[in-house]
Amino acid sequence: MKVVVGITGGIAAYKVPELVRLLKKAGHEVRCAATEHALEFVTRVTLETVSENPLYCDLFASGHTEHISLKDWGDVLVVAPATANIIGKVASGIADDALSTLLLAFSGKPVIMAPAMNSLMWAHPAVQRNISTLKSWGIRMVGPAEGELACGVSGVGRMAEPEQIAAVICQGEGLMMKGERWLVTAGPTYERIDSVRFIGNYSSGKMGFALAQALADAGAEVELITGPTSLKIDHPRVKVTRIESAREMYAAATEVFPQCNGAILSAAVADYRPSECADHKLKKNGDEGMHLDLVQNPDILATLGRMKKEGQTLVGFALETDNEEANAQRKLEKKNLNYIVLNSLRDKGAGFGVDTNKVTIISRDGSYKESPLMSKQEVARLIINTVTS
Numbered sequence: 001m002k003v004v005v006g007i008t009g010g011i012a013a014y015k016v017p018e019l020v021r022l023l024k025k026a027g028h029e030v031r032c033a034a035t036e037h038a039l040e041f042v043t044r045v046t047l048e049t050v051s052e053n054p055l056y057c058d059l060f061a062s063g064h065t066e067h068i069s070l071k072d073w074g075d076v077l078v079v080a081p082a083t084a085n086i087i088g089k090v091a092s093g094i095a096d097d098a099l100s101t102l103l104l105a106f107s108g109k110p111v112i113m114a115p116a117m118n119s120l121m122w123a124h125p126a127v128q129r130n131i132s133t134l135k136s137w138g139i140r141m142v143g144p145a146e147g148e149l150a151c152g153v154s155g156v157g158r159m160a161e162p163e164q165i166a167a168v169i170c171q172g173e174g175l176m177m178k179g180e181r182w183l184v185t186a187g188p189t190y191e192r193i194d195s196v197r198f199i200g201n202y203s204s205g206k207m208g209f210a211l212a213q214a215l216a217d218a219g220a221e222v223e224l225i226t227g228p229t230s231l232k233i234d235h236p237r238v239k240v241t242r243i244e245s246a247r248e249m250y251a252a253a254t255e256v257f258p259q260c261n262g263a264i265l266s267a268a269v270a271d272y273r274p275s276e277c278a279d280h281k282l283k284k285n286g287d288e289g290m291h292l293d294l295v296q297n298p299d300i301l302a303t304l305g306r307m308k309k310e311g312q313t314l315v316g317f318a319l320e321t322d323n324e325e326a327n328a329q330r331k332l333e334k335k336n337l338n339y340i341v342l343n344s345l346r347d348k349g350a351g352f353g354v355d356t357n358k359v360t361i362i363s364r365d366g367s368y369k370e371s372p373l374m375s376k377q378e379v380a381r382l383i384i385n386t387v388t389s
């Protein structure tokens with residue numbers, strides 16, 4: 001995962017290099033963003049050395065857009081220590097320095113805070129009100145704010161230990177989809193003609209991989225079943241099963257679906273396969289030409305639609321060329337889906353191979369949500385937020 005660590009000006013900032021070290025050790029990439037006051041307690045050199053990345057602390061230093069590129073880069077933002085000041089700023093929508101600006105821009109992605117302050121400040125009704133506001137927006141608090149306010153108990157307001165904060169990030173504890181299991185299919189399928197040839201398609205798998213990443217970042221365990229692609233994903237909550245043909249994808253998907261809360265089928269599955277696969281390279285046939293006899297593949301999505309139990313969510317994709325919405329709606333009903341994601345073919349920059357996409361999410365009750373052209377990561381988060389809300 002890509003973790004942005006935000007540091008504010010509390011004495012506990014001296015513990016942040018240890019947090020960064022633990023995150024790096026667990027295989028995450030880290031970039032730090034600090035307030036000016038944080039650098040009274042921990043130095044730029046230390047943070048840049050442990051994170052192996054430049055520090056972000058000056059809103060105006062790098063063309064004024066660093067908060068946007070860090071927002072795009074990060075999968076999760078953890079603020080440690082979080083002072084009463086930063087908590088108050090976020091609760092009020094104030095963006096007057098690098099970190100507070102980044103925090104407002106980071107909406108829609110997971111934010112974790114580890115508050116740390118004097119116990120009297122901690123007990124102040126304004127701070128408690130701000131904490132409640134941030135919690136109601138889904139910001140996860142680690143440490144003192146997790147439990148009840150124990151007024152007067154010494155140690156209240158102390159920052160959680162780096163190990164505890166790292167564990168929350170690494171295990172997805174408290175994240176929205178913690179404890180859920182989701183199936184995602186991705187990529188093309190290859191249907192063998194002979195020992196060296198196949199029928200395939202141009203699907204890159206990027207949309208499915210982005211969906212798997214976004215589900216895992218939201219705390220879910222993910223079963224990613226993918227056809228041939230060079231893409232890789234390295235996340236402790238994503239189990240990747242690589243298959244080649246539609247029938248292999250069918251076997252893997254039908255096996256895991258009963259244990260899942262939901263499934264998002266973004267794979268471009270071949271509808272037909274050669275009826276026979278030669279075990280040697282087929283020879284040229286000269287003027288006579290070559291005829292391939294094709295038979296239909298099983299429809300994985302329709303099968304899962306029939307298997308679907310109460311409480312399970314099933315999401316399909318559709319790529320239509322005419323009467324797009326009506327056809328997608330029909331497919332949604334026929335295959336017993338909860339949602340169907342209609343890929344736009346009309347827009348440049350959407351669909352196969354590219355890094356961006358533009359979709360319409362249609363729900364069973366007929367409501368529509370149309371996305372602008374966005375990165376596949378952003379489309380993935382939009383789909384997940386829609387189908388889980």
Ligand code: C5P
Nearest residue numbers: 265266267269298299300301316317318
């Ligand atoms: O019916 P159509 O192929 O247009 O439906 C597309 C949707 O069905 C996609 O979500 C795709 O992943 C899924 N599909 C499938 N098994 C097939 C064909 C398509 O799961 N054999």
